[in-house]
Amino acid sequence: xxxxxxxxxxxxxxxxxxxxxxxxxxxxxxxxxxxxxxxxxxxxxxxxxxxxxxxxxxxxxxxxxxxxxxxxxxxxxxxxxxxxxxxxxxxxxxxxxxxxxxxxxxxxxxxxxxxxxxxxxxxxxxxxxxxxxxxxxx
Amino acid sequence: xxxxxxxxxxxxxxxxxxxxxxxxxxxxxxxxxxxxxxxxxxxxxxxxxxxxxxxxxxxxxxxxxxxxxxxxxxxxxxxxxxxxxxxxxxxxxxxxxxxxxxxxxxxxxxxxxxxxxxxxxxxxxxxxxxxxxxxxxxxxxxxxxxxxxxxxxxxxxxxxxxxxxxxxxxxxxxxxxxxxxxxxxxxxxxxxxxxxxxxxxxxxxxxxxxxxxxxxxxxxxxxxxxxxxxxxxxxxxxxxxxxxxxxxxxxxxxxxxxxxxxxxxxxxxxxxxxxxxxxxxxxxxxxxxxxxxxxxxxxxxxxxxxxx
Numbered sequence: 001x002x003x004x005x006x007x008x009x010x011x012x013x014x015x016x017x018x019x020x021x022x023x024x025x026x027x028x029x030x031x032x033x034x035x036x037x038x039x040x041x042x043x044x045x046x047x048x049x050x051x052x053x054x055x056x057x058x059x060x061x062x063x064x065x066x067x068x069x070x071x072x073x074x075x076x077x078x079x080x081x082x083x084x085x086x087x088x089x090x091x092x093x094x095x096x097x098x099x100x101x102x103x104x105x106x107x108x109x110x111x112x113x114x115x116x117x118x119x120x121x122x123x124x125x126x127x128x129x130x131x132x133x134x135x136x137x138x
Numbered sequence: 139x140x141x142x143x144x145x146x147x148x149x150x151x152x153x154x155x156x157x158x159x160x161x162x163x164x165x166x167x168x169x170x171x172x173x174x175x176x177x178x179x180x181x182x183x184x185x186x187x188x189x190x191x192x193x194x195x196x197x198x199x200x201x202x203x204x205x206x207x208x209x210x211x212x213x214x215x216x217x218x219x220x221x222x223x224x225x226x227x228x229x230x231x232x233x234x235x236x237x238x239x240x241x242x243x244x245x246x247x248x249x250x251x252x253x254x255x256x257x258x259x260x261x262x263x264x265x266x267x268x269x270x271x272x273x274x275x276x277x278x279x280x281x282x283x284x285x286x287x288x289x290x291x292x293x294x295x296x297x298x299x300x301x302x303x304x305x306x307x308x309x310x311x312x313x314x315x316x317x318x319x320x321x322x323x324x325x326x327x328x329x330x331x332x333x334x335x336x337x338x339x340x341x342x343x344x345x346x347x348x349x350x351x352x353x354x355x356x357x358x359x360x361x362x363x364x365x366x367x368x369x370x371x372x373x374x375x376x377x378x379x380x381x382x383x384x385x386x387x388x389x390x391x392x393x394x395x396x397x398x399x400x401x402x403x404x405x406x407x408x409x410x411x412x413x414x415x416x417x418x419x420x421x422x423x424x425x426x427x428x429x430x431x432x433x434x435x436x437x438x439x440x441x442x443x444x445x446x
Contacts, residue, residue, distance in 0.1 A: 007331040007335065008331035008334075008418070008419060009417060010415040010416060010417045012355055013335050043313050043317070043318075044314050046335070047310045048335040048336070049336050049338060050317050052335070052355075055355075
């Protein structure tokens, strides 16, 4: 798992870590059932306070994105892919809003924006079935 | 057991006619990593020297690990690890010599632990201290401060003079060797972006007073910048905890404490605004160099005196 901490950023460290783990889970970079580094390991690796890492893990467990198994460590949750989908979807919509705002600021019309989005979608091949972002049917 | 590792209550200290500390009050809970922030000459080192009983306060109360540093300085220094800002060690001594030299001062000195730290920190045993790099020097200081397994470690600007790689390594050392063992760390710094990832709590010292003590994360939630029109601002200004304000003629960027309350108020009044997250540097600046004075307003401010 590769995470990047931007020091001096206006985004708090805990949110940087949480967002990156959530993104990895949603993109399949972290797969359901995969074990995360221990709080200590990650704290040391990132040179970040242990309590910060612990709080992030706890919060993501609360969001059902991760689960702590007693004595074994912290794992990507296998069951709650629905929550995962919802959380990632919300983030994606937020990002789209920001992009739209920028586009409007640049003077692009809604039609032009649609066209650009369609073009971008054409360039993307659908993901494999194993993709973590897929919404469960049942 | 006393839950506080450090407690200062309205501490005053002057040197001659210069008042350095003007009522410093702060508490550090056991097991926390506490960053003590301030500009140069704000009184950080004086505070630290008071904590160790190296200076006598003029007024107020100080407890460190439940002891008064002025009454029991020796007992205290046995239980505290201290890394001075300008730590000078005998340059002619070799690394292994100074370790053996310092050991007898501490009844709880753990020589195996000292050797382990020396290995972990990759310090050359046979090198003379005057030939060590700045980074190696700080690490040697840290070995000497830690090998008696102190409950509390006080570090005076340890990152001063270290390059970015060494600073990150130093932060890692703090996390691995101190936080993971549940010790209390009190360290001063003026490099805020270095402090933020590591510290549980911060206190900002300005002109001899603590202007804010808070958990690092809650501080960031609590202090925000709000941008709104001057006109609207002047109607609600007296209800905000303003640290700093700037205007460009018709709009004003104001840094406030208690941002949640401020935002609720602004939303209630239906004022158009936008909220900007601040980084720790900007928050620090708002506290120690905050400026107020929006054109066409001259209401007195009760929250904070203007600084500088």
